[in-house]
Structure formats: C-alpha cells, structure tokens
Amino acid sequence: MSNVLVIAEQSRGTLRKATLSALTAAREVARRTGGGVSALVLGSGAGAAAEELAAHGVPVRLADAPVLAHPLAEAHAPVVAEAARAAGASWVVTAATSYGKDLLPRAAVALGAAVATEVLAIAGDGGEILLRRPMWAGNVIAEVELRTAVKAFSVRPTEFAPAARAPGGSVTPMAVAVDAASLGTRFVELQEVKSERPELTDARVVVAGGRGTKGDFGPLSALADDLGAAVGASRAAVDAGWVPNDWQVGQTGKVVAPDLYVAAGISGAIQHVAGMKGAKVIVAINKDADAPIFQIADYGLVADLFQAVPALRERLKAG
Amino acid sequence: MPLKLLVTVKRVEDPESRIKAKPDGSGIVTDGVNYKMNPFDEIAVEEALRLKEKHGGEVVVASLGGAAAMTELRAALAMGADRGLLVRHDGALDPGIVSALLQALVAAERPDLVMLGKQAIDDDQNQAGQMLAARLGWPQATFASKKESLESEAEQKKQPGVAVAADGKRALVVREVDGGVETLEVALPAVVTVDLRLNKPRFASLPGIMKAKKKEVREIPAASLGVELAPSVVVRRLLDPPRRQAGVKVADVAELWTRLHAEAKVL
Numbered sequence: 095m096s097n098v099l100v101i102a103e104q105s106r107g108t109l110r111k112a113t114l115s116a117l118t119a120a121r122e123v124a125r126r127t128g129g130g131v132s133a134l135v136l137g138s139g140a141g142a143a144a145e146e147l148a149a150h151g152v153p154v155r156l157a158d159a160p161v162l163a164h165p166l167a168e169a170h171a172p173v174v175a176e177a178a179r180a181a182g183a184s185w186v187v188t189a190a191t192s193y194g195k196d197l198l199p200r201a202a203v204a205l206g207a208a209v210a211t212e213v214l215a216i217a218g219d220g221g222e223i224l225l226r227r228p229m230w231a232g233n234v235i236a237e238v239e240l241r242t243a244v245k246a247f248s249v250r251p252t253e254f255a256p257a258a259r260a261p262g263g264s265v266t267p268m269a270v271a272v273d274a275a276s277l278g279t280r281f282v283e284l285q286e287v288k289s290e291r292p293e294l295t296d297a298r299v300v301v302a303g304g305r306g307t308k309g310d311f312g313p314l315s316a317l318a319d320d321l322g323a324a325v326g327a328s329r330a331a332v333d334a335g336w337v338p339n340d341w342q343v344g345q346t347g348k349v350v351a352p353d354l355y356v357a358a359g360i361s362g363a364i365q366h367v368a369g370m371k372g373a374k375v376i377v378a379i380n381k382d383a384d385a386p387i388f389q390i391a392d393y394g395l396v397a398d399l400f401q402a403v404p405a406l407r408e409r410l411k412a413g
Numbered sequence: 414m415p416l417k418l419l420v421t422v423k424r425v426e427d428p429e430s431r432i433k434a435k436p437d438g439s440g441i442v443t444d445g446v447n448y449k450m451n452p453f454d455e456i457a458v459e460e461a462l463r464l465k466e467k468h469g470g471e472v473v474v475a476s477l478g479g480a481a482a483m484t485e486l487r488a489a490l491a492m493g494a495d496r497g498l499l500v501r502h503d504g505a506l507d508p509g510i511v512s513a514l515l516q517a518l519v520a521a522e523r524p525d526l527v528m529l530g531k532q533a534i535d536d537d538q539n540q541a542g543q544m545l546a547a548r549l550g551w552p553q554a555t556f557a558s559k560k561e562s563l564e565s566e567a568e569q570k571k572q573p574g575v576a577v578a579a580d581g582k583r584a585l586v587v588r589e590v591d592g593g594v595e596t597l598e599v600a601l602p603a604v605v606t607v608d609l610r611l612n613k614p615r616f617a618s619l620p621g622i623m624k625a626k627k628k629e630v631r632e633i634p635a636a637s638l639g640v641e642l643a644p645s646v647v648v649r650r651l652l653d654p655p656r657r658q659a660g661v662k663v664a665d666v667a668e669l670w671t672r673l674h675a676e677a678k679v680l
Contacts, residue, residue, distance in 0.1 A: 105592075165590075166597070167543065168552055192590040196555045199508065199540040203547035208509055208645035211539050224649060229536050233432040234441060235652040236536075241645040278552035278600035282585065285560075286593040299679075321680075329609070335562025339589050339610060345537070346609055348591075354679040365428070371657055375677045377669065392660035392677065395669050405666040410680065 096127030099183035100152070101174055101201075102135045103165075103193050104143030109135075111296060112189035114256035117150060119249040120187040121257070122216045126223055129184070134177040134268075136170050138163035144265045151260030155181070159270035164281035165193045167200045169272050175204035177268060178244065190248035198248050207244040214253045231345040232368035251295065252351035252372050287340040294324045294343065299354045302326035302343055302370070306359020306380060306399055309336040313403040314358055320407055326350065326370075328360045344369035358399040362387025379403065414581030415470035418461040419524035421515065422474045422489045422497075423451040424482040425535040438650035450485040453530025455492075457607045459614040460557070461528050462493045463573035468581070471495050473522055477514055479503050483630065490625035491617035497628065498522075502635035507646035512544035517638040519549060524602065525581060531556050531606040538646075542606035552599035554586035556608040560594060563613055574611045577601070 098120040103110040117133065124131045132153045135144040144156040157173045174197065178186050186201065188194035190212045202209045210225040217237060218224035224237045225247055240247075294300060301318040303311050304327065311325065318325045326343040327336070343350055344366045351372035358379040360366060367390055370376070378391035379402050388394040395402055426432060427447040435442055450458075461472045474489040475498040476482040486497040500514050519527060532539035546553035559574030561567040576585040581601060588595045589608050599605075617625070635642060663669045673680040 167546075167555075171547065192556060192588075195539050196543065196553070199543035200547040200553065202540075203512075203544050208507065209538075209540055210646065212537070226652075227537075228654070229651075230426065230432040230441065231428065231534060231537065232654055234434045235654050236648045237650050237652065239647045239649050241647060278603065279554070280598040282596035282598050284590070284593050284595045333563050333610060335564045339558065340591070340593060354673070354677075375673070375679050376657070376660075377673070388662070389659045390657040393669055393672050394660065394662045395666070396662065397666075402666055402669075406670065409666055409670040 096124070096129035096185065097181050097183045098124045098129055098131045098185040098187060099178050099181045100131065100133040101186065101188035101194065101197065102133050102143065102147050103189060103191060104135055104137050104140050107139055107142035109143040109146045110189070110191065111256055112191050112251040113147065114150060115251035115254040116187050116189040116249050117152060117257040118254040119213065119216065120185070123185050123187070123223060127221070132181050134174060136162045136173055148263030148265050149259050150257045151262045153263060154265045155268045156265050157268045157270050159272070161272045161274045162270060166277065166279045166281060167197045168277050168279045170197050171201040171204060172272055173270060174201035178205055180268070184244050186244065186246040188248050189251050194248045198246055202246045205244045205246070206242055207246040208240040208242040210238050210240060210247040213247045213249045228368070231364050233364065250349055252349055287338050291318060292322065292324050294326055294341065294348045294350055297324035297350070297352050299323035300326045300343070300350055300352045300370070300373070301356045301358070302328065302360060303331055303358050304328035304360030305330040307331060307336070309334065311337055313400060317356070317403050317407055320410055328363070328366045357387055357391070358403060360387055361385045362390065414468065414579070416464055416468045416526060416577060416581060417470055417522070417524045418464060418472045419519065419522055419527045420454070420457050420461045420472060420474050420489070420494065421529045422454045422458065422476045422485050423530070423533045424448050424476065424478055424485045425451045425533055428452065428534050434651035434653050438652060441651065448481070448484070450488050451530050451533045453532060453534070453607060453609070455614040456609065456611050457528040457530050458489045458492055458494060459612045460573055460575060460607060462615070463571055463612065464526070464575065464577060467573055468577060473498060473524070475500065475515070475518055477502060477506060477511060477635070486630055487625050488617065490628045491622040492615055493621060495628065497630035499630055499632045500635050500638070501632055502642065504642060505644050507644040508538050508540035508544055509645055510640060510642060511541045512548055513640040514635060514638055515541070515545045516548045517640060526584070526601060527604045529604070529606045531608050542604050546604035549604070552603040554588060554597050554599050554603065555606045556589045557586050557605050558589040558594065558608045558610045559587050563610055568613060575605060
C-alpha cells in the first residue's frame, strides 16, 4: 500500500493554513503511487480543526487528549507513528513549520523512515518519486530519493497551493496512549508575538527592513499599515534586537511568497533572498546603488528609505 | 553539578563562498570554495563553553567525516573545548546515519547534554538532533534561543541562554517557534539544537590556538561503531535554482508608484 498520511497543525482548534499546502503535496504523491490520503490532527480540544480539515475532502484521525495540548515532539511523535501504521501509510507528510520541523524527524525514527525537509516540488516518473529540496541556502536544488520502506517529508508551504474545500471528508477519533508521567519534556510558556497585521507567511504584501533602518521601523510599519501588509526584517535587524525574531525573512527565518515584497534598507544577502525570492514583485529601496538586492528586484529605487517610504505613502494616499 | 557536554562540529563550505551546481549535476563546484565550522555548530560550542564556565565539567566536540574535519575540531578546541572525537567516514552521510553514529558516541561518552546546530548550512536538513533524541528516547529542545537580544547585557556577560538547574537534572530552554518564543523544561540527559540568536560565538585566542594543538583528538573508524553506513537519503542530482532577472531602476517615488500601479498592478 502506498497510502499517504498528512500531519496537520492546529492551535486552540484553529487549523494552520500551511497544513492545506501539505495536503496538496500529499495528493500529488498519492496520484503517482495510487494510494489514498488521510490526515492526523493532534491536540487537546482540536475537534474544530479536524472538522475544518475534513471539509477539504480528507478522512481525518483526531488524537485529542490533554497530554497533546502543547506541541511537544516527545508526546506527539509516538502518536504520529501509530497513526501512520494504522493508516497503512508509506508516506508521511507535514508542513515545514517550526512544529513540523521539530516533530517529523522524531516520528520518522519510530517508523524507520528517511526524511526530506523543506520540499519545493515533487518530481520523478512512474513509481519513482524524487523530491526537490534546497541546499546551501537555496543556491542549489537537490533531487532526492528516499530509500526506506516508509518515507517522510516536510513541504515549504509557499510552494504548494492550499487544497480547496471538497466533500467526502470525515473525522474519526483515535485513542491516545501517551503517558504524561513518562515525558521528559514540559511546556512552560509561549510568549506570543501579538499583531493586528496579517501573518508574514500569509500576507499579500510584505514590507521589510534591514540594517538601513538603523533600528527605526516606524516608516515601514506605517506603510505596512496603509497597505494591510505584514512587516518583515533581515537577519541583521533581528540580531540587533530591533524587531522580534518572528519577523525574520530568510533561509533561517520565514520563507514568504507575497504578491509584493518591499525591501527597504536591506542589502540582499543570499540568506535573506532565499526567504523572499518567491515573491511575485520585488521592490528594493536602498541608498547603496551597488547593493545586491537590486540584482533580483523588479523595481529598484536608489534612495534613502526615510525619504522614499513617506513619499510613497503620500503618493498612495493621492491614489 | 559539573556537566558533560557533547557538541557536534561539521565541516561545511564557507557561507560567504559562491556555491553552484556542476553542469552535470553530480555535485557542487568546489574551486575557490573555503571551508569552516558550520555556523550553527559554532553557536552550540559557544553555549557549551558558557555552561561549562558556569557549572564546571567537560566539553567534548565530535565531528563525522574525512580527515579534513580535523581543522574544524581544532577550531572548536581553540575556542576552549576540552577534547575531540573524529568519526572517520569518507563516504556520503545522511541524517539517519549521523544520528546513529552520534548515538554510539553518546553510549560511550554518557553526556548530560548533546548540543548540535539546528542544521548544517550545506545540506540544510535540520534532522540529526531530532533523530538522535528519538533514538536515545531523550527529550529534545530544538531551535534554542534566548529572550535577550544579542546586544543585551546578558550577552555581553556571556551568560548561557540554556538554564541548567543547580542539581544538573533539568534545563529550561527558550525556543524560537512560529508565532513567538516558547520555553520548555527538559529532564537531562537531553538533546538541544541551537538557533542563530542563542549567542555570539567567541573568537579563538592565540593561546587557545596553541593549546588546541596539544589537546586529545581520538579518531574512531565509523565502521567500528556497528552502524549501517548505506545512506537512505540519496541526492540523485543537483540543479541550479530558477534565477530572478534584475528588473529596472526607477528614477523616483512617482515612477515607482506608476510602475507598481499600472504595470505590475500590485498597488
């Protein structure tokens, strides 16, 4: 059997959109192998997320128990392995979010599965499936074969369109045998970055700043608010402590693919570009005409962001 | 309680080097490429050294690979690590093999904490630490960071971000996760993988470099560790990524707006 199991991600009963991209990738694998796709939702009070996922035409196993309330890999991995066995899955797929990256390799060991991470595309023909994934910060794309009986991969959500709603789904509860007392990991707290703005990875427009902001993200935040955009940052700006970690766009931060990406005061290090080159339109605003960001920008403006960004806001208002 | 810390050190291409696939896709072009310690591993070494400075103990650094990896082990010893292990293997590795070899080292060394970079900047897999924790049945805390910035006073004072309890039985680890900063408590022994903002690694001092030359590095043939060495993640070929073409330079904000509005139709 070549069934495919999708590990979903949810928080307080809300399904994360990245899961729908993983579902699309899973269906692409199943189409080639002739297997069926099912999904697994883990959590406590996660029923609404399971229903939401089922509304995309997929049978969902729901592992709902207090011991799964927090996304601890140590607690979740054995449940993933058990569900994969129950589903007769030879493929396990999840989104390359911090949850998926933490969990999947741990669960894979229990299944004897090899793992490919951050998969961008599925290639190969006939029964052979090759997975394309970035290496060397995206400077090279590798075509990878997994040689274990059970195989696992995480997908970069920006590379697979979210699955559409469809009939035919269902939710079936699954017993959870994890003993809380046996866990060596305890959740202490989550300091959430609260924002009125859209999530970086979901936003249609991203306005990002780097070293050139000198720590003043005021003009960029104002432009972002005018555009209903998310605010991103280069690693330099995050490392300096100017903005939260959660804002970092790049190979080691968030990978985004908005319709419009405005990079202001960002030089364009490879590391950063790896996280935003999937944007449809890239605008670069930088004082340094030789900044590498101009080599990948669709529209480059050599200017001081502290003059150009407020001027752009004025022009926007004028319509 | 003194801590025994095992830290991985991988030899990788310098991130400042220009990396591209060979035309036949069989590997990368290595002409003019420099090598150094994986930057994430450097952060792991730094964190282990800070923990040793606070709690006492020993920092053992381990590398898996060819003889050339001795350079990176010496670099870690020059930073202050106590001794090295070089698991010699000249063939291809994958995270399954790496985690199995590390498991064998853990069985021999019995560390309280294994610290690894969250990923190596060559193959960018981000798997070995999680797989090692799974094999050992130990807790894992991936993507370790800290709440204070790299410009903070805590960082100036070189305080460890991983907070190990005085009795050496537990540690608090702050993690970078989507949507915020999470804190986990793990029972030791445990596996911790480190992210970028945990610390700023120290530079090796000249006396440190001199001392490193005399420190013990034991070579262990990979084949002696009872691990199946056939990779199950096999790279069939390497491709160039799709390139973005440079666009146009606009004269001013007015032209930028016009282009975005009328041409690209994104505003």
